[in-house]
Structure formats: structure tokens, C-alpha cells
Amino acid sequence: MHKCNINNNIRKLRFHANEMTQQELADKTGVTRQTIVAIENGKYFPTLELAFRISKVFNLPLEEVFSFEEIQ
Amino acid sequence: MDNKEKQIVVTAISLVVIFVCYSLYVYDKYIAENFAILNDFKFWGKAFLILIPVTIVSQIIIHIVFAIINKIVTNEDMETKTDERDKLIELRAIRISHWIFTIGFLLSMVTQVIGMAPYVMFLTLVSSGFISGIVSEMVKLHFYRKGF
Numbered sequence: 446m447h448k449c450n451i452n453n454n455i456r457k458l459r460f461h462a463n464e465m466t467q468q469e470l471a472d473k474t475g476v477t478r479q480t481i482v483a484i485e486n487g488k489y490f491p492t493l494e495l496a497f498r499i500s501k502v503f504n505l506p507l508e509e510v511f512s513f514e515e516i517q
Numbered sequence: 518m519d520n521k522e523k524q525i526v527v528t529a530i531s532l533v534v535i536f537v538c539y540s541l542y543v544y545d546k547y548i549a550e551n552f553a554i555l556n557d558f559k560f561w562g563k564a565f566l567i568l569i570p571v572t573i574v575s576q577i578i579i580h581i582v583f584a585i586i587n588k589i590v591t592n593e594d595m596e597t598k599t600d601e602r603d604k605l606i607e608l609r610a611i612r613i614s615h616w617i618f619t620i621g622f623l624l625s626m627v628t629q630v631i632g633m634a635p636y637v638m639f640l641t642l643v644s645s646g647f648i649s650g651i652v653s654e655m656v657k658l659h660f661y662r663k664g665f
Contacts, residue, residue, distance in 0.1 A: 476600035479519055479661075488664020489602050 448516040451490045455481070458503045458510065474498040520596045521603070522661050523587065524580070529654035531579040535572050536647050555636035565643075606660045614653035621645015 459465040467485070471478045474495060483489035484499075491499065500510040518526075543564055547554055554560045584595045599607075625641035 476602070477521075477596060477598055479521060479596075480600050480602045483602060483664055486664070492601055495601060 450487075450514045450516055452487070452512045452514060453484060453510055455485050455499065455510065458505070462503060470499070470502060473502045519661075520587070520593065522658060524583075524595065525654050525658045525661070527579065527583045528576065529651055529658075531576055532572075532647070532650050532654070535575045539568055539571060556634060558635070561636070561639045568643075606657055606665075609660060609665070610653040610656040613656050614649035617649040617652055618645050621649065 455470070459467070459470060467481045468478045471481045474481075475498070476495060480489065480491075480495075484491055496507060496511055500507045503510060547560065587593065587595065621641055622645065624645070625638040628637040628641055629635070
């Protein structure tokens with residue numbers, strides 16, 4: 446099984462959403478700010494449920510917020 | 518260092534302080550006077566049973582004091598909400614500490630198989646419980662800081 450990496454555009458999307466703060470996004474998705482920080486920095490891959498919650502906040506499909514990359 | 522990490526460090530330090538203070542107290546009050554008490558099962562039973570509430574109450578007091586000091590110094594409230602990442606980190610830390618305690622438990626049984634005194638078994642059990650508690654906190658800190 447190859448290693449994988451899940452990238453995200455959350456920081457950019459927050460900026461375009463009226464410079465939404467990490468705390469605001471955390472409140473809207475029901476997690477702590479530290480979890481949003483960890484996701485943005487690629488230190489934590491969210492569950493499918495949280496990933497859908499985040500994409501719903503930005504009114505975007507999941508694949509426009511997260512992208513999957515397989516590392517050879 | 519965010520609030521969660523600070524809480525973990527406080528828990529780890531308080532575990533060490535409580536364990537050392539309690540051990541010194543028990544040694545000074547009971548063992549120093551009479552070393553034969555080490556082979557008394559009743560003594561070990563009492564020592565274990567008292568250690569549990571002492572640790573719980575002390576931890577609660579230390580965390581309340583820490584929350585007050587933290588509020589005064591940083592003007593930030595402590596994070597009480599737990600989310601999926603917290604639960605996952607907790608689960609991984611519990612799994613690792615469980616294995617450490619299991620190894621300690623098996624080692625304590627080995628001490629009896631090879632004919633060592635019963636107090637060695639109890640000391641091994643207490644030590645493995647203490648080490649697994651500390652490792653659990655360190656694992657949490659590692660996952661919070663480095664991610665996974």
C-alpha cells in the first residue's frame with residue numbers, strides 16, 4: 446500500500462470567505478481551533494464527517510477543499 | 518504551547534509530584550519503622566486503595582489551581598471541549614499505556630515465578646502503573662505537537 450497525502454485549501458478558502466478566523470470555522474464545524482490549525486498544517490487528516498462539515502461551511506464540493514495525493 | 522498541551526504537562530508533572538510525595542509519606546510513616554510490613558498483603562492493599570482517591574482529588578485540585586493561574590496570567594479560559602482529534606489522541610495514548618501496564622503486570626508475575634519476595638511484585642505493579650500514566654501523557658503531548 447502506497448503512502449498518501451491529503452492536502453487542503455482551507456487557509457485560502459477562509460481568506461476568501463471574509464477572512465474567516467480559525468475559531469469561527471471551528472465553531473461552525475463543532476471542533477476546537479487546535480484541530481483546524483492541525484488540519485491546515487497537514488498534521489491531522491479529518492474524518493469524512495468533519496471534511497464534509499468543512500466543505501459545507503464554504504458551500505463547495507469536498508474535492509475543492511481537499512485533494513488526495515498518492516506518494517510513490 | 519496551547520491550553521491542551523499545558524494541561525497535559527500539568528497532569529504529567531502532578532502525577533510525578535503526587536506519586537513521589539505519596540511514596541515518601543508511606544515510606545516514612547510505615548516502611549522506615551518496620552521493613553517486614555513490605556510482605557504484608559494488607560499493607561499493600563491499603564496503600565493501593567488510598568493512592569487512587571489521593572491521586573484523583575490532588576489532580577482535580579491542581580487543575581483548578583492551574584486554570585485559575587492560567588486565567589490570571591493569560592486571560593484565556595481553559596479548553597473543555599473535546600472533538601474527534603482529542604478522542605483519537607486519547608485512544609492512542611490509552612492503547613500504548615495499556616501495553617506498558619500489561620508488560621509490567623507480566624513482569625510482576627515473573628518475579629513470583631522466579632521466587633522473589635511478594636513486595637517486588639507489588640513494587641513492579643505500582644511502577645508499571647506510574648510509568649504507563651506518564652507515558653500516556655507524553656504520547657498525548659507528542660501527538661498534539663507533531664500530529665499523526
